[in-house]
Amino acid sequence: MNKIWIGTNWKMTKSTEEGLTYIENLIPISEQLSSRIELFVIPSFTSLIPLQDSLAQTRIHLGAQNMHWENEGAYTGEISPKMLQEIGIDIVELGHSERRQYYNENDQDINKKVHAALNSGFSPLVCIGENIEQKNFAISRETLAMQLKTCLKGISKDQAEKVLVAYEPVWAIGEKGVPADPAYVSYIHHFIREVLEEMFEESSFNIPLLFGGSVNQSNFLDYIHSPHVNGLFIGRAAWTTQSFENILTVLNEQITHNYL
Numbered sequence: 001m002n003k004i005w006i007g008t009n010w011k012m013t014k015s016t017e018e019g020l021t022y023i024e025n026l027i028p029i030s031e032q033l034s035s036r037i038e039l040f041v042i043p044s045f046t047s048l049i050p051l052q053d054s055l056a057q058t059r060i061h062l063g064a065q066n067m068h069w070e071n072e073g074a075y076t077g078e079i080s081p082k083m084l085q086e087i088g089i090d091i092v093e094l095g096h097s098e099r100r101q102y103y104n105e106n107d108q109d110i111n112k113k114v115h116a117a118l119n120s121g122f123s124p125l126v127c128i129g130e131n132i133e134q135k136n137f138a139i140s141r142e143t144l145a146m147q148l149k150t151c152l153k154g155i156s157k158d159q160a161e162k163v164l165v166a167y168e169p170v171w172a173i174g175e176k177g178v179p180a181d182p183a184y185v186s187y188i189h190h191f192i193r194e195v196l197e198e199m200f201e202e203s204s205f206n207i208p209l210l211f212g213g214s215v216n217q218s219n220f221l222d223y224i225h226s227p228h229v230n231g232l233f234i235g236r237a238a239w240t241t242q243s244f245e246n247i248l249t250v251l252n253e254q255i256t257h258n259y260l
């Protein structure tokens with residue numbers, strides 16, 4: 001795959017003012033990057049409108065961290081596809097492990113959201129990953145196959161080409177996360193590719209497969225060079241523009257020198 005997808009989910013960490021400052025710094029950096037890099041930022045809902053204004057003329061894609069599957073209804077506290085369409089986002093992140101863990105989101109819910117996202121013109125960024133118990137019981141592959149087959153059930157091959165998948169092992173995410181071995185990541189990505197191919201045949205080749213979970217300045221090169229990894233989904237290590245810039249600059253150099 002020619003494109004390399006690099007993005008960050010800010011989770012619940014930045015005010016709109018902080019987000020705007022971050023974006024002001026990121027825009028000039030983004031302009032120096034190879035066209036092979038697809039860059040995205042996923043802020044909190046409250047920052048989407050002002051950030052969309054700032055990002056309108058740039059190459060940085062904007063995403064939302066979640067979305068309901070219905071366009072309207074009695075769902076207190078939820079944000080609908082129609083509301084996000086009004087803002088004009090590009091990507092909607094679905095099924096992050098924190099949503100699954102703290103808000104009981106399951107694969108069937110995520111499947112409804114994936115359909116709603118595609119019908120609304122967004123690229124769903126579907127997060128999958130096994131937890132430590134599943135890994136220890138040696139059922140990582142079974143878990144991931146089940147997540148993929150449920151979350152992506154019923155979507156057409158054409159629609160599949162708009163989907164992004166992020167493999168984020170739950171045990172690797174966040175402060176307490178243990179960084180995954182790049183060889184393991186490559187092995188799992190290869191397996192995910194096989195499942196996607198079984199589901200969507202040649203259309204699956206256009207689904208970018210990102211890796212996330214404790215990606216940082218010292219390990220990102222190992223991951224991006226791992227076979228079957230098409231991008232990185234970064235949390236903490238991209239929450240300051242300085243550290244994100246360091247990663248982006250090195251990636252860009254790698255592309256310029258044909259190492260990637």
Ligand code: PGA
Nearest residue numbers: 173174213214215235236
């Ligand atoms: P992290 O977060 O990079 O801070 O581990 C990754 C994620 O939750 O997507």
